[in-house]
Amino acid sequence: MFIINCPYCGERDQTEFSSGGEAHIVRPKQPTELSDDEWAEFLFMRKNIKGIQFERWNHSHGCRKWFNVVRDTSNDKIHAVYKMGEKPPINK
Amino acid sequence: MKNKYSIFSLIKNALSGHENWQRAWRDPEPKKEYDAIIVGGGGHGLATAYYLAKKHKMTNIAVVEKGWIGGGNTGRNTTIIRSNYLWDASAGLYDHALKIWEGLSQELNYNVMFSQRGVMNLAHNLQDVRDLKRRTHANRLNGIDAVWLNTGEVKKFCPIINTSQDIRYPVLGGTLQKRAGTARHDAVAWGYARGADQLGVDIIQNCEVKGIKRDGDQVIGIETSKGYIKSKKIGVVAAGHSSVIANMAGLKLPLESKPLQALVSEPVKPIIDTVVMSNAVHAYVSQSDKGELVIGAGTDSYVSYTQKGSHNIVEETLRAILELYPIFSRMKMLRQWGGIVDICPDASPIISKTQVKGLYFNCGWGTGGFKATPGSGDLFAHTIANDEPHKLNAAFNINRFVSGNLVDEHGAAAVAH
Numbered sequence: 001m002f003i004i005n006c007p008y009c010g011e012r013d014q015t016e017f018s019s020g021g022e023a024h025i026v027r028p029k030q031p032t033e034l035s036d037d038e039w040a041e042f043l044f045m046r047k048n049i050k051g052i053q054f055e056r057w058n059h060s061h062g063c064r065k066w067f068n069v070v071r072d073t074s075n076d077k078i079h080a081v082y083k084m085g086e087k088p089p090i091n092k
Numbered sequence: 093m094k095n096k097y098s099i100f101s102l103i104k105n106a107l108s109g110h111e112n113w114q115r116a117w118r119d120p121e122p123k124k125e126y127d128a129i130i131v132g133g134g135g136h137g138l139a140t141a142y143y144l145a146k147k148h149k150m151t152n153i154a155v156v157e158k159g160w161i162g163g164g165n166t167g168r169n170t171t172i173i174r175s176n177y178l179w180d181a182s183a184g185l186y187d188h189a190l191k192i193w194e195g196l197s198q199e200l201n202y203n204v205m206f207s208q209r210g211v212m213n214l215a216h217n218l219q220d221v222r223d224l225k226r227r228t229h230a231n232r233l234n235g236i237d238a239v240w241l242n243t244g245e246v247k248k249f250c251p252i253i254n255t256s257q258d259i260r261y262p263v264l265g266g267t268l269q270k271r272a273g274t275a276r277h278d279a280v281a282w283g284y285a286r287g288a289d290q291l292g293v294d295i296i297q298n299c300e301v302k303g304i305k306r307d308g309d310q311v312i313g314i315e316t317s318k319g320y321i322k323s324k325k326i327g328v329v330a331a332g333h334s335s336v337i338a339n340m341a342g343l344k345l346p347l348e349s350k351p352l353q354a355l356v357s358e359p360v361k362p363i364i365d366t367v368v369m370s371n372a373v374h375a376y377v378s379q380s381d382k383g384e385l386v387i388g389a390g391t392d393s394y395v396s397y398t399q400k401g402s403h404n405i406v407e408e409t410l411r412a413i414l415e416l417y418p419i420f421s422r423m424k425m426l427r428q429w430g431g432i433v434d435i436c437p438d439a440s441p442i443i444s445k446t447q448v449k450g451l452y453f454n455c456g457w458g459t460g461g462f463k464a465t466p467g468s469g470d471l472f473a474h475t476i477a478n479d480e481p482h483k484l485n486a487a488f489n490i491n492r493f494v495s496g497n498l499v500d501e502h503g504a505a506a507v508a509h
Contacts, residue, residue: 001402015404019394021348040494044346044437048335050397073349074397 002076007083008063020056022046023068024092050074054092097201116282117289122296125322126154128476129314130329131301131337133157134166135277136454136461137329138284138295139469140476145291147470148477154294154323156316158333161297162281165331165461168431170354170376170388172367173463174211174272176238178227181487181499182440183234188484189467190271196466202283204275205381209366211272212241212249214416216261216372224267231269241266250368252419259415261373274367274378280465304341304451311341311450327452327476332397332432334455341448345455346437346493350391351401351430352459353409357423359383373412385423387413391433391459401430433458438492440499443472443485452476453490 005011028034028042047053053073058066070080070090080089095101095114105113128144130137133155144150155161173193175186197203215221224240231238246266247255255263285295296318303315304326313322330337332349359382369376376388389409392402406428414421436442436456441464443454454472457464471485481489492498 001404014402021395036494036496040346041344044493045344046335046346046348047339047344048347048349048395048434049339050333050336050349053395055395073395076396076398 002078004057004069004078005081006059006062006065007067007081008065009059012059012062016059016061018058018060020058020066022048023054023056052079052090054088116286117295120294120296122154122156122294122299122316122318122321125313126152126294127323128153128325128327129321129323130155130327131314132164132329132331133161133281133285133295133297134164134329134331135162135280135284135465136166136331136457136468136472137327138162138281138288139465140327140329140454140472141293141295141469142284142288142291143470143473144477145288145293148473150477151292154296154321155288156299156301156314156321157295157297158300159298161285161295162278165431165433166277166281166465168354168429169277169462170378170386171274171277171462172211172272172369172376172378172388172460173206173275174269174367175236175463176211176213176227176231176267176269176272177501178230179499179501180234182501183231183236184484185441185467185471185488186464187234187236188470189464192466192470193275194271196275196280196283200283200287202279202286204279204283206273206275208271208273209378210249210268210270211367211369212246212266212268214246214253214266214368214370214372215264216370217264220372221264224265228267237269237271239268239270241268250364250366252364252417253368254416254418261412261415263416272367276381277462280462284469301337301340304337306341306448309447309449311448324450325452325476326450327454327472329454329472331455331457331461332434334434334453338453341446341451343446343448343451345434345442345453345490347434347456348395349397349432349434350394351396351398352391352433353389353401353405353428353430355387355389355406355425355428356380357385357387357420357425360385360423363419368416370412370416373416375409375412375416377413377417384426385420387425391435397432399430399432433461435459438498438500439502441468441488442490443468443475444481444489444491445475445479446490
């Protein structure tokens with residue numbers, strides 16, 4: 001349990017948000033040309049990092065907007081929050 | 093078996109003031125090379141080593157464990173054992189385990205306190221009723237005992253449940269698997285450790301894996317905090333940390349690791365003599381032999397390795413427990429903890445070879461791995477020894493995420509994940 005600084009609403013309790021999992025997984029541009037391996041990679045395979053993870057969150061009980069968070073999954077400390085489409089403030 | 097436990101050994105040691113019990117397993121230094129190494133000294137890993145030595149005669153093997161054996165999810169779960177899964181593949185897998193549980197204490201000469209007190213799953217809405225009835229039929233077609241109970245029968249089987257129709261999520265019935273129950277989780281790890289050790293397996297604790305060494309497509313050894321150990325067969329059973337180990341070998345797994353919480357109350361006199369699980373409101377409860385209520389909560393929604401979990405999850409679970417069991421309203425909770433569970437997209441495990449030769453993974457057990465411990469060890473040992481899966485775990489290969497043959501037990505498996 002932690003506090004997330006929503007880029008639109010400010011600091012709110014984590015229970016107001018929904019986790020959208022790993023960020024920056026780009027949707028395939030030409031899905032019809034994807035092999036089964038590539039589909040598996042896109043749909044199912046995850047880095048599941050212990051440490052600094054780039055992830056998506058949705059302020060589902062607030063403004064309902066999506067944004068990105070950089071969080072250390074080994075201690076739940078949040079290092080940065082940035083809007084969709086923005087460059088990560090920390091190098092990936 | 094040396095140091096066989098029996099009524100005679102108990103009397104003999106009682107007469108000498110219990111000062112002469114021998115240690116149950118050795119504490120060896122790692123050798124330079126093994127025929128196989130198991131990474132992870134939890135129940136599944138120790139069981140794998142035991143069956144590799146016992147059934148496949150591979151005795152030059154080691155189990156390496158970062159902390160102490162059974163200190164991870166084996167010691168953190170709510171000890172529920174059942175096999176009432178919907179799909180054929182899962183039914184085969186979990187009932188294989190349940191059958192081994194039934195003779196495990198005798199086989200290991202170690203009391204794992206397996207207690208077939210039954211597991212009841214409650215239905216709280218019409219969809220639950222339809223799903224649970226369907227699962228009951230599916231179970232019976234697979235030879236697994238399952239019965240449907242109406243509300244009156246639920247009340248009769250477990251009288252402290254509030255079956256009033258006026259509560260927010262009234263009990264509309266439930267399913268019962270009588271062969272299901274609980275076991276003592278620590279004893280499972282210790283029993284398998286002792287059994288494996290007596291067959292010559294080296295159990296190396298405080299030995300963290302730092303790297304997996306490959307020669308092209310073949311695995312050749314592991315870097316550990318106790319030095320480099322060579323082996324051409326490495327079986328990884330690292331639960332929540334499976335992805336961390338996979339990353340060391342340059343692999344990615346379809347897993348997300350999340351905290352799952354449980355809590356126990358102060359000990360009280362016997363009040364609930366079965367296990368009651370409730371999918372829709374996510375609360376399950378049983379009572380340990382010490383008298384504590386053992387309560388399982390849900391997982392957090394986000395990836396985390398913190399072994400804590402969020403307070404709101406506990407709150408939601410206790411809210412449901414209180415509505416279903418008003419008699420517990422004055423109970424005090426003594427301890428709360430979290431374990432990191434590795435969840436697959438289809439909520440079924442992976443017991444599989446990988447694209448790296450000699451590297452095997454047994455992971456993805458998510459929120460319900462304890463019940464499968466003996467079966468998981470047996471089938472993983474078969475997979476490692478023969479470099480081929482057993483027919484019972486063939487469906488649980490990692491390629492199902494490419495082929496699309498998922499074993500989708502989300503929701504179907506009698507509990508929300």
